[in-house]
Amino acid sequence: MKKYYSILGIxxxxxxxxxxxxxxxxxxxxxxxxxxxxxxxxxxxNAAFAKYWKAKTGDSVSVKASxxxxxxxxxxxxxxxxxxxxxxxxxxxxxxxxxxxxxxPQNWQKRLPSNSAPYTSTIVFLVRKGNPKHIxxxxxxxxxxxxxxxxxxKTSGGARWNYLAAWGYALKKNGNDENxxxxxxxxxxxxxxxxxSGARGATTTFVERGIGDVLLAWENEAFLALKEDPGKFExxxxxxxxxxEPPVAVVDKVVDKHKTRAVAEAYxxxxxxxxxxxxxxxxxxxxxxxxxxxxxxxQFPKVSLITIDEVFGGWQKxxxxxxADGGVFDQIYAK
Amino acid sequence: xxxxxxIVASLLVGSGxxxxxxxxxxxxxxxxxxxxxxxxxxxxxxxxxxxxxxxAAEEAAAKKKxxxxxxxxxxxxxxxxxxxxxxxxxxxxxxxDGRGFATGRNQTQKAAAGASTAGYLDNTEDANSTALLRRVxxxxxxxxxxxxxxxxxxxxxxxxxQVIDAYLDxxxxxxxxxxxxxxxxxxxxxxxxxxxxxxxxxxxYVSSILPNRDVGASIYGDVLDGRLSYAVGIHNGVADGxxxxxxxxxxxxxxxxxxxxxxxxxxxxxxxxxxxxxIAATYGNVDGTTKDTVxxxxxxxxxxxxxxxxxxxxxxxxxxxxxxxxxEGATLTGGPGVSWLAHADGKRTRIAPQAYYxxxxxxxxxxxxxxxxxxxxGQSSHAKTTLNHDAWEIAASYLLTGEDASFKGVKPxxxxxxxxxxxxxxxxVGRYSELNLDDDxxxxxxxxxxxxxxxxxxxxxxxxxxxxxxxxxxYADPKASAKSAHTWTAGINWYVNPExxxxxxxxxxxxxxxxxxxxxxxxxxxxLVVRSNARDREDERVLLARFQIAx
Numbered sequence: 001m002k003k004y005y006s007i008l009g010i011x012x013x014x015x016x017x018x019x020x021x022x023x024x025x026x027x028x029x030x031x032x033x034x035x036x037x038x039x040x041x042x043x044x045x046n047a048a049f050a051k052y053w054k055a056k057t058g059d060s061v062s063v064k065a066s067x068x069x070x071x072x073x074x075x076x077x078x079x080x081x082x083x084x085x086x087x088x089x090x091x092x093x094x095x096x097x098x099x100x101x102x103x104x105p106q107n108w109q110k111r112l113p114s115n116s117a118p119y120t121s122t123i124v125f126l127v128r129k130g131n132p133k134h135i136x137x138x139x140x141x142x143x144x145x146x147x148x149x150x151x152x153x154k155t156s157g158g159a160r161w162n163y164l165a166a167w168g169y170a171l172k173k174n175g176n177d178e179n180x181x182x183x184x185x186x187x188x189x190x191x192x193x194x195x196x197s198g199a200r201g202a203t204t205t206f207v208e209r210g211i212g213d214v215l216l217a218w219e220n221e222a223f224l225a226l227k228e229d230p231g232k233f234e235x236x237x238x239x240x241x242x243x244x245e246p247p248v249a250v251v252d253k254v255v256d257k258h259k260t261r262a263v264a265e266a267y268x269x270x271x272x273x274x275x276x277x278x279x280x281x282x283x284x285x286x287x288x289x290x291x292x293x294x295x296x297x298x299q300f301p302k303v304s305l306i307t308i309d310e311v312f313g314g315w316q317k318x319x320x321x322x323x324a325d326g327g328v329f330d331q332i333y334a335k
Numbered sequence: 336x337x338x339x340x341x342i343v344a345s346l347l348v349g350s351g352x353x354x355x356x357x358x359x360x361x362x363x364x365x366x367x368x369x370x371x372x373x374x375x376x377x378x379x380x381x382x383x384x385x386x387x388x389x390x391a392a393e394e395a396a397a398k399k400k401x402x403x404x405x406x407x408x409x410x411x412x413x414x415x416x417x418x419x420x421x422x423x424x425x426x427x428x429x430x431x432d433g434r435g436f437a438t439g440r441n442q443t444q445k446a447a448a449g450a451s452t453a454g455y456l457d458n459t460e461d462a463n464s465t466a467l468l469r470r471v472x473x474x475x476x477x478x479x480x481x482x483x484x485x486x487x488x489x490x491x492x493x494x495x496x497q498v499i500d501a502y503l504d505x506x507x508x509x510x511x512x513x514x515x516x517x518x519x520x521x522x523x524x525x526x527x528x529x530x531x532x533x534x535x536x537x538x539x540y541v542s543s544i545l546p547n548r549d550v551g552a553s554i555y556g557d558v559l560d561g562r563l564s565y566a567v568g569i570h571n572g573v574a575d576g577x578x579x580x581x582x583x584x585x586x587x588x589x590x591x592x593x594x595x596x597x598x599x600x601x602x603x604x605x606x607x608x609x610x611x612x613x614i615a616a617t618y619g620n621v622d623g624t625t626k627d628t629v630x631x632x633x634x635x636x637x638x639x640x641x642x643x644x645x646x647x648x649x650x651x652x653x654x655x656x657x658x659x660x661x662x663e664g665a666t667l668t669g670g671p672g673v674s675w676l677a678h679a680d681g682k683r684t685r686i687a688p689q690a691y692y693x694x695x696x697x698x699x700x701x702x703x704x705x706x707x708x709x710x711x712x713g714q715s716s717h718a719k720t721t722l723n724h725d726a727w728e729i730a731a732s733y734l735l736t737g738e739d740a741s742f743k744g745v746k747p748x749x750x751x752x753x754x755x756x757x758x759x760x761x762x763x764v765g766r767y768s769e770l771n772l773d774d775d776x777x778x779x780x781x782x783x784x785x786x787x788x789x790x791x792x793x794x795x796x797x798x799x800x801x802x803x804x805x806x807x808x809x810y811a812d813p814k815a816s817a818k819s820a821h822t823w824t825a826g827i828n829w830y831v832n833p834e835x836x837x838x839x840x841x842x843x844x845x846x847x848x849x850x851x852x853x854x855x856x857x858x859x860x861x862x863l864v865v866r867s868n869a870r871d872r873e874d875e876r877v878l879l880a881r882f883q884i885a886x
Contacts, residue, residue: 193379194383194387197390205386209382209386210382211382211383212379
């Protein structure tokens with residue numbers, strides 16, 4: 001028996017020393033679970049990162065992306081979708097990864113600069129060429145006879161930003177009167193003929209299916225529509241909108257299981273690099289890096305922005321008040 | 336979308352008609368604007384409806400991907416996860432049988448001492464015609480993570496209440512699978528055929544000398560695109576036709592099983608596409624001493640070989656047989672440690688060449704098995720020898736209604752349905768099967784020299800006196816057991832639908848080399864009557880019927 005173990009030991013040592021795999025570059029695969037309108041952004045970014053990572057480490061990295069309504073995507077990860085990183089529409093959905101499944105630490109937002117939001121965006125209006133309904137601001141959107149396209153805030157992160165931007169506008173206009181804000185938003189949602197589950201679906205409804213007079217859209221999504229269908233649409237910037245900070249996070253339990261922590265962290269850090277910020281700006285996301293922001297200054301209209309913390313007391317409170325079952329949205333949006 | 340276009344077109348045409356027929360309206364731009372607005376409004380409404388339908392369809396498709404699937408069909412009942420990776424199936428097998436004996440004996444029921452129950456045969460009674468539940472097997476089986484199967488089957492039929500199958504299967508690759516638990520060892524062809532799919536109401540003698548169920552593990556798989564299957568296994572070991580318990584083994588040595596089976600022309604257009612043949616073997620070693628010490632009631636030998644009518648016609652000697660041999664009703668009390676049992680004691684090998692052939696509605700199955708078993712008698716393993724028994728069968732089937740025959744069940748082209756005219760599938764079957772036991776099974780000798788027997792041969796005194804020699808049949812008594820059995824079986828199967836089958840078999844069995852005795856005693860000792868005139872057991876003629884549901 002001793003002889004057997006000796007031979008086995010020698011074999012293990014020899015294999016360990018001569019293992020041909022050790023001499024080869026590794027091939028790593030990452031899954032980025034993201035929200036709806038980031039398809040184009042991450043298509044460009046993933047290619048750039050793979051190139052960067054190959055040059056830096058010699059390893060090949062293949063990043064797969066999954067897109068959908070931000071809330072739905074978060075639930076999928078909680079239910080077992082093996083995301084190495086998440087790049088979702090709002091912090092509440094990332095918080096859920098801690099609250100519901102402890103996949104990440106509670107302080108996840110402090111691990112990266114700018115509250116783990118490497119780029120920002122806001123909400124604008126996309127109207128048809130010539131703006132036939134003369135939509136200039138939120139009041140016009142809530143007028144009778146205007147068909148408004150916005151996704152379902154229960155499933156879409158972008159929709160929640162839309163809703164809160166409208167609410168913030170109404171609050172400001174009505175001296176912080178919550179009831180008047182509620183009435184205003186209720187009127188707005190009376191104008192919504194169809195609720196998509198995600199922002200990209202809402203864009204499809206407005207752009208491809210030709211439904212509605214105005215699309216409440218991510219700024220980047222609106223610019224993309226202009227780019228892809230030139231001459232058909234116009235962007236209207238409201239007098240007040242909301243600062244949307246889509247956050248990113250490494251999913252600790254998954255990267256530890258996949259042994260992909262190093263590459264996953266590098267992937268998210270690269271979003272903050274000059275090249276990462278350039279790619280974000282080119283895809284119409286507002287960059288954080290000052291040098292890049294200055295370079296693309298003219299691309300983004302100036303708009304007065306409220307924040308989720310100052311108007312709504314943070315995402316947890318906003319979610320509970322407005323989007324939880326039985327919340328304000330359920331009260332005003334009768335099917 | 337078409338509907339929308341039609342409406343829009345109708346409205347546009349309508350507005351055009353109005354424009355042509357009424358110059359006043361045509362010139363009225365305000366009216367035109369109203370019509371245009373109306374058309375646009377309707378167009379939007381239709382677009383919204385279309386989009387809602389589209390979203391509803393998308394939502395339904397998404398939900399379908401997540402919703403577990405409830406299955407209820409001719410293939411059974413069950414639940415499956417949306418991704419198909421996890422599944423649980425509820426299956427069942429119920430066989431309600433009837434047996435009617437024209438002639439035949441029931442060896443398991445003895446007449447009272449001195450009684451004569453059927454003319455010249457006075458140690459057996461007529462076989463009883465009876466109704467019974469032959470198999471009652473609810474089964475839970477399923478799959479977890481796509482490749483790990485499980486099966487749990489209790490048996491409540493035939494007076495039993497036991498676990499008959501309980502195993503796990505890991506399908507790592509088609510060529511590499513692992514099964515562990517209690518299951519049918521990969522040996523006999525007919526035995527491996529499901530109890531619901533066998534062509535006859537009872538299996539042949541071949542299956543009676545091969546393992547039925549055993550506890551252990553097997554590695555198995557299919558190679559060459561499924562044309563060659565292999566299996567190797569290690570098990571606790573089980574007697575001929577035996578169904579092992581789920582308890583631990585009392586024999587330190589294990590049984591090994593191996594099987595190779597090929598279907599060389601599988602999936603070809605050849606007439607030989609349905610040809611399969613192979614060979615299987617088992618090897619084991621039974622430690623008789625350990626057995627006797629730990630579990631004196633088990634012999635690791637068959638409890639009896641049975642006829643088609645399930646009547647025992649051969650069994651090894653045990654205490655009760657010896658008593659009957661010396662005299663009905665006698666009390667033979669053994670001294671301390673005395674054992675009267677014939678038992679397995681040493682090597683046991685089985686070899687089983689096997690083949691089937693299916694072509695259109697025709698099916699043929701042939702199998703031969705030879706078992707070599709070292710046996711001994713008594714606690715000290717007297718009279719150790721090797722007994723060689725063999726059995727074979729050839730069975731043919733033909734589907735009168737034209738369905739394709741196969742090793743698995745028959746699926747009728749048209750289920751039986753009086754309303755729509757279907758008659759199910761009808762099949763005729765015929766089989767010849769033999770079991771031949773080693774001549775040495777009936778060797779005559781004495782049981783003295785070991786722990787001894789406290790029976791005084793000269794006086795017949797029992798339980799006292801000096802240790803004496805007792806001459807007797809060592810392993811089997813020809814007055815109680817036949818040396819061979821030959822059975823013709825003919826039958827018809829009616830597959831009402833894939834789940835319900837009704838079968839009728841007629842089986843005629845002839846015996847050679849004993850199995851019965853005359854009524855005339857040859858000599859007596861005091862109150863003990865000793866009989867030795869063995870004669871062939873009476874032929875068995877039995878009609879078997881079965882109503883079966885299997886899902």
